[in-house]
Amino acid sequence: MExxxxxxxxxxxxxxxxxxxxxxxxxxxxxxLLKLYVNSGPVPVTIINGLKKVLEDPPK
Incomplete structure (x- = not known):
């Protein structure tokens, strides 16, 4: 992912x-690590999916 x-x-x-x-x-x-990926390029799908899950079900 980009x-x-x-x-x-x-x-x-x-x-x-x-x-x-x-x-x-x-x-x-x-x-x-997230900031490193922002600056360095391809982002693993597992990271993108993990952040999407946080947005769908925010921690309490």
Whole structure:
């Protein structure tokens, strides 16, 4: 997947006010790693799907 989709998902998470600590806990993916993928290129589908799941079912 392209990093533009990752950027859009990250923006949506921030707009919903979901904390990155909760995202990291649910997806097991650190914010630093997400930022690295934003800058470096192809993003694994598992990361995109994990963030979509967070948006569909936000952590409490």
């Amino acid at each position: 990093s533009e989709e990752l950027v859009e998902l990250m923006k949506q998470i921030e707009e919903k006010g979901i904390g990155w600590d909760k995202v990291e806990e649910q997806t097991k993916i650190s914010y630093d």
